[in-house]
Amino acid sequence: xxxxxxxxxxxxxxxxxxxxxxxxxxxxxxxxxxxxxxxxxxxxxxxxxxxxxxxxxxxxxxxxxxxxxxxxxxxxxxxxxxxxxxxxxxxxxxxxxxxxxxxxxxxxxxxxxxxxxxxxxxxxxxxxxxxxxxxxxxxxxxxxxxxxxxxxxxxxxxxxxxxxxxxxxxxxxxxxxxxxxxxxxxxxxxxxxxxxxxxxxxxxxxxxxxxxxxxxxxxxxxxxxxxxxxxxxxxxxxxxxxxxxxxxxxxxxxxxxxxxxxxxxxxxxxxxxxxxxxxxxxxxxxxxxxxxxxx
Amino acid sequence: xxxxxxxxxxxxxxxxxxxxxxxxxxxxxxxxxxxxxxxxxxxxxxxxxxxxxxxxxxxxxxxxxxxxxxxxxxxxxxxxxxxxxxxxxxxxxxxxxxxxxxxxxxxxxxxxxxxxxxxxxxxxxxxxxxxxxxxxxxxxxxxxxxxxxxxxxxxxxxxxxxxxxxxxxxxxxxxxxxxxxxxxxxxxxxxxxxxxxxxxxxxxxxxxxxxxxxxxxxxxxxxxxxxxxxxxxxxxxxxxxxxxxxxxxxxxxxxxxxxxxxxxxxxxxxxxxxxxxxxxxxxxxxxxxxxxxxxxxxxxxxxxxxxxxxxxxxxxxxxxxxxxxxxxxxxxxxxxxxxxxxxxxxxxxxxxxxxxxxxxxxxxxxxxxxx
Numbered sequence: 001x002x003x004x005x006x007x008x009x010x011x012x013x014x015x016x017x018x019x020x021x022x023x024x025x026x027x028x029x030x031x032x033x034x035x036x037x038x039x040x041x042x043x044x045x046x047x048x049x050x051x052x053x054x055x056x057x058x059x060x061x062x063x064x065x066x067x068x069x070x071x072x073x074x075x076x077x078x079x080x081x082x083x084x085x086x087x088x089x090x091x092x093x094x095x096x097x098x099x100x101x102x103x104x105x106x107x108x109x110x111x112x113x114x115x116x117x118x119x120x121x122x123x124x125x126x127x128x129x130x131x132x133x134x135x136x137x138x139x140x141x142x143x144x145x146x147x148x149x150x151x152x153x154x155x156x157x158x159x160x161x162x163x164x165x166x167x168x169x170x171x172x173x174x175x176x177x178x179x180x181x182x183x184x185x186x187x188x189x190x191x192x193x194x195x196x197x198x199x200x201x202x203x204x205x206x207x208x209x210x211x212x213x214x215x216x217x218x219x220x221x222x223x224x225x226x227x228x229x230x231x232x233x234x235x236x237x238x239x240x241x242x243x244x245x246x247x248x249x250x251x252x253x254x255x256x257x258x259x260x261x262x263x264x265x266x267x268x269x270x271x272x273x274x275x276x277x278x279x280x281x282x283x284x285x286x287x288x289x290x291x292x293x294x295x
Numbered sequence: 296x297x298x299x300x301x302x303x304x305x306x307x308x309x310x311x312x313x314x315x316x317x318x319x320x321x322x323x324x325x326x327x328x329x330x331x332x333x334x335x336x337x338x339x340x341x342x343x344x345x346x347x348x349x350x351x352x353x354x355x356x357x358x359x360x361x362x363x364x365x366x367x368x369x370x371x372x373x374x375x376x377x378x379x380x381x382x383x384x385x386x387x388x389x390x391x392x393x394x395x396x397x398x399x400x401x402x403x404x405x406x407x408x409x410x411x412x413x414x415x416x417x418x419x420x421x422x423x424x425x426x427x428x429x430x431x432x433x434x435x436x437x438x439x440x441x442x443x444x445x446x447x448x449x450x451x452x453x454x455x456x457x458x459x460x461x462x463x464x465x466x467x468x469x470x471x472x473x474x475x476x477x478x479x480x481x482x483x484x485x486x487x488x489x490x491x492x493x494x495x496x497x498x499x500x501x502x503x504x505x506x507x508x509x510x511x512x513x514x515x516x517x518x519x520x521x522x523x524x525x526x527x528x529x530x531x532x533x534x535x536x537x538x539x540x541x542x543x544x545x546x547x548x549x550x551x552x553x554x555x556x557x558x559x560x561x562x563x564x565x566x567x568x569x570x571x572x573x574x575x576x577x578x579x580x581x582x583x584x585x586x587x588x589x590x591x592x593x594x595x596x597x598x599x600x601x602x603x604x605x606x607x608x609x610x611x612x613x614x615x616x617x618x619x620x621x622x623x624x625x626x627x628x629x630x631x632x633x634x635x636x637x638x639x640x641x642x643x644x645x646x647x648x649x650x651x652x653x654x655x656x657x658x659x660x661x662x663x664x665x666x
Binding site: 061092110111262 | 479562661663
């Protein structure tokens, strides 16, 4: 008992150190480091003609502070690895920072919309494994590798096992939506894992089957993947909730919340159009015709 | 004290805090069969309570025969109490204060008439009825009806379906009960639709034949709907574990409310009994929807009907354990999840759009990531 408790505490402490390092990485990314950058660029040139195994796709909009650190970690995920940054609607030096860190950058003047960069980036990706990250969240390569490894090992959709804050009686709407969708899809084992959360990885097979369009609405892509019989698994936990940047809110609510909720409703709508309104669940012998009279 | 022992103390302290949070705050938990009355404003209320007793005493002296008094809603007790309230109680008191007045009036009335009386007259603006679904509940059905008889209900519709026991004979002993008998099972909650179709009351209280809930605990539901809300739900939120430990069904319930923009309802749902609905709500959505409770709830909330929560009645621990309704992935859980799917489908096919949409993906991206 004592020992187990101690282990947990040690984990917490080491986590704090990890987090401090993340912060430092995010800070140092703001200052250009020439020596480091040239080295990475050289490596990129070496590989540019070979077909990579892993394609890392990073949509970014005005993330110049963090993007270099994200790209640098992404490049360390696999020896044969391409990093595609979809810089859309940027008014800052995101594209330049990403490029000098060693990424292939797709530039778009106008913002594509939340998660829409994933579709565009995937179209340009050549790898067998598609790993998706956010431009604002530097995650260390060892935390990313399990996703790529899982897909190389036969998983089609490798999700982040992070459930969000669940030690509350009433969870956040988005957390509720993720759990409810997985329940409706008959995958309660996935708990709150979702394609909405990064990091996650998809196989080439999954992309071929689902297409790139639906990736802009991640819950819809998840529903389609489950229905298509792809191997969907929550493989590794990265507690991204704590790494999320604090954002401006409207009336105390993050405007993204409604988008994510709408995405989930869209996914439920799509799912129920196929097996019927009840999602092919039992009615336990309801004698529905008995009530026609008054209704 | 060594380093390790100090650390090991941390965990228990944290756990204790968690447990405290899981207990309902600021509410007395109702104990089955007893009245949990809160001592609020006793000093101010005292004279009124005394007056209620005296008025009851006076009215009781002129009580009619026992036969004429049998049904509370048309009894002299109910009528005189309603009149007395209209004359002496200025502001509509909350249900607990009303119950205290009612109890004092009734005990005065009992004294005056020389008969035992523990009924609960309530001044109601509209008529009230109850729908009780029962299949093979002979052990509890009698107690359920006994409690319902104590309330000023115009009728109690007992929907007996698939009964192989003495439920029919038990129910027939109660004058207030109108019986609907179906030899075969109707299926889950279909009895609610069937029963509700038989009444045109302004307030319909729904309960099951398998849990005997005291009249004091049922009265708040009727009283709440009489106040003007369209639905009064049993507030089970205080009994829920943390989200991480909740079952799939509970999470579905919360999600449905959240989607409809009613997070304040938590995981409360028409799936749980007891609850009371306004007659106008039932007429609007159609009685046929009541057999799929989440669907009825979704349609009603989407139409803007007002739902309110009332003091909890713990039906979770009192619910009869059946082979079908325990454990994860049981048949009933599957049914209820299916009900929620049906509710969402009904919403979406009715052209419902999520409330307060924040705009398109691009607009949100611009707002969040603009420099």
